[in-house]
Amino acid sequence: MRVEPQRGPGGRDDAAGAVFAALADPTRRQVVRALAERETVTASALAGELPVTRQAVAKHLAALGEAGLVAGERAGRETRYRLTPGPLTDAMAWMVDAGARWDERLARLQGRLGG
Amino acid sequence: MRVEPQRGPGGRDDAAGAVFAALADPTRRQVVRALAERETVTASALAGELPVTRQAVAKHLAALGEAGLVAGERAGRETRYRLTPGPLTDAMAWMVDAGARWDERLARLQGRLGG
DNA sequence: TTCACGCGCAACCCGATGGTTGCACAATAG
């Protein structure tokens, strides 16, 4: 699933799809939540508070990285991951575009995602 | 187990997770898109313009229904499905809550989803 | 009544994926 966050024709859908796929897994959502509160964390530390092994966490972090939601930076012998929630706006734009006609709250957000 | 019905992170996580899982599949996104433009459609008609069989479409519609994104109403011998994008706001709230601290555009949407 | 259309259910196939264990390697601590 190699999806670069590009703005080409259909690129929005790909980016949004990658985000949806990444966030579809509950463990991955827990990872994102933990990352959202600690700002930066290692795979081992994350595995300490989740009911899965470090390798599983590493896989999830890699998956989130593919979607552009997470970036890792090696510092010495540990790798610190941090949240990069930019692609979330692509996913939100997709949803707003799909449902704006039916849901008033969504319609109200129409132009607010661009700037 | 504390279940916060509205504002709790865990409460919306289920609904949001269901939405993410539903929208993770590309065919399902196509179904949503088609539904967003036609307002109401049958499974057979949908299968006519998608590269999958009617049964596959029916499965997808059922999956979308489980997530609360689609509702079907039987009219005579055909079933008309229509988009019910309400749960989308739950998913968007999850994303905003997760990424608001890092992304300025997301932060600006913080209070707008509740009203 | 007869026939075609639309639908739902069930079985089946197979690739994708979340999770595990095991191991080899890099980097800090003693």
Next chain:
DNA sequence: CTATTGTGCAACCATCGGGTTGCGCGTGAA
């Protein structure tokens, strides 16, 4: 140097899930 800690990679397993075919039933048209 040695021990420890943190990673990354690979193999392996079990389950999930998207897709198909096949069948039986209800409904509407001829």
